[in-house]
Amino acid sequence: MSKITGSCHCGSVNWEFYLPITTVLQCHCSMCRKLHGSDYSTYVVVPKEQFLLSKGQDSITSYQATEASHKNFCSKCGSPTHLVNGKHFPDDLVLPLGIVENYIDELAPQIQVYTSEKARWSHIHDDVPVFS
Numbered sequence: 521m522s523k524i525t526g527s528c529h530c531g532s533v534n535w536e537f538y539l540p541i542t543t544v545l546q547c548h549c550s551m552c553r554k555l556h557g558s559d560y561s562t563y564v565v566v567p568k569e570q571f572l573l574s575k576g577q578d579s580i581t582s583y584q585a586t587e588a589s590h591k592n593f594c595s596k597c598g599s600p601t602h603l604v605n606g607k608h609f610p611d612d613l614v615l616p617l618g619i620v621e622n623y624i625d626e627l628a629p630q631i632q633v634y635t636s637e638k639a640r641w642s643h644i645h646d647d648v649p650v651f652s
């Protein structure tokens with residue numbers, strides 16, 4: 521079983537998860553754009569029981585973004601660490617792919633979502649199927 525690890529920029533928060541994952545998606549929605557300040561967000565969605573927050577529980581701040589979702593981030597450096605999306609993925613955690621340390625091909629994006637909300641300066645990826 522492959523172990524994937526991730527950490528925030530300052531290293532206070534570390535986590536790990538095990539394959540197989542649920543999916544990897546690129547979200548073009550306006551909420552993710554605001555939450556991360558990026559053109560779009562790429563997330564690896566992992567069943568909760570395969571995830572372990574190995575370091576830095578005390579360094580995490582939680583922000584309730586909607587009734588069913590919240591964003592956890594490092595209170596020292598601001599990196600998003602793990603998100604909860606109770607509407608679409610109630611049994612999973614939503615992890616920013618950008619903070620993964622040992623990327624492997626199994627984590628390649630599988631779908632794109634909320635493409636109707638994409639930033640005007642951003643482009644849909646031709647090589648990733650559009651789901652919504």
Ligand SMILES: [Zn+2]
Nearest residue numbers: 528530594597
């Ligand atoms: Zn940090």
Ligand SMILES: [Zn+2]
Nearest residue numbers: 547548549552
């Ligand atoms: Zn989104």
